[in-house]
């Protein structure tokens with residue numbers, strides 16, 4: 001089995017690279033944010049070989065070969081088709097034996113959407129406003145924008161037949177309250193002039209909404225600004241940000 005933990009921007013390229021190393025029986029587990037990666041992997045390798053996981057971690061590469069994880073962690077892992085259940089159980093057992101907290105979900109796609117509600121609400125907005133999670137929550141207008149984004153994603157989710165309860169929606173802002181000092185991974189990438197997961201955490205939901213005739217004006221506006229600033233961010237010399 002291979003675990004895919006690259007940024008979503010690299011998924012296609014990495015899959016092209018690993019293709020030749022896969023045997024007939026190789027499973028791939030995506031622990032990436034968003035909901036697009038399982039679709040990409042399924043299309044390339046077949047849905048029955050793809051496992052899906054939600055990573056509740058706050059990890060960063062401190063220096064080459066050294067990863068720092070702060071706070072609690074949990075991996076939720078599930079199978080996309082029923083034939084993979086045995087493999088999924090085996091992976092969870094291996095994680096647990098290695099001291100990595102993990103549990104099974106029979107509704108892994110819903111769990112991935114649930115985490116995406118948070119990421120799509122806060123990550124893109126944090127970049128276009130250069131704000132921490134706490135700054136978004138404390139500024140009335142930014143907070144309202146975040147609420148509107150959340151409403152739009154919930155509508156997109158419904159069209160994907162993902163049931164989002166009121167409790168799941170309110171958990172987004174409740175969880176954000178305990179991450180007030182967090183600089184989202186997307187804002188960190190922006191500051192480090194790295195590619196941002198724009199498509200996985202914004203574009204996918206805009207395009208998905210538009211495909212089914214759903215109006216997602218706030219997300220769409222944020223998406224267009226993100227594309228613009230990503231382009232200028234990565235074509236500017238380092239001094240641009242200083």
Ligand SMILES: NC(=O)C1=CN([C@@H]2O[C@H](COP(=O)(O)OP(=O)(O)OC[C@H]3O[C@@H](n4cnc5c(N)ncnc54)[C@H](OP(=O)(O)O)[C@@H]3O)[C@@H](O)[C@H]2O)C=CC1
Pocket residue numbers: 005006007008010013014017031032033055056057058059060061185197
């Ligand atoms: N960090 C976190 O706390 C969390 C991250 N996630 C999700 O996990 C995924 C990964 O994020 P994160 O770990 O932060 O990302 P990082 O950029 O920190 O790590 C990605 C790693 O993939 C390597 N990589 C990139 N391209 C290739 C390639 N072509 N071949 C081999 N290795 C490659 C990078 O190597 P190199 O350093 O050499 O470029 C790097 O070590 C994302 O989808 C993110 O949203 C989810 C929850 C929390």
Ligand SMILES: CC(C)(CO)C(=O)C(=O)O
Pocket residue numbers: 033055056057058059119123179182183184185186
């Ligand atoms: C908040 C966090 C670290 C949650 O795991 C995250 O996913 C992000 O910043 O993109």
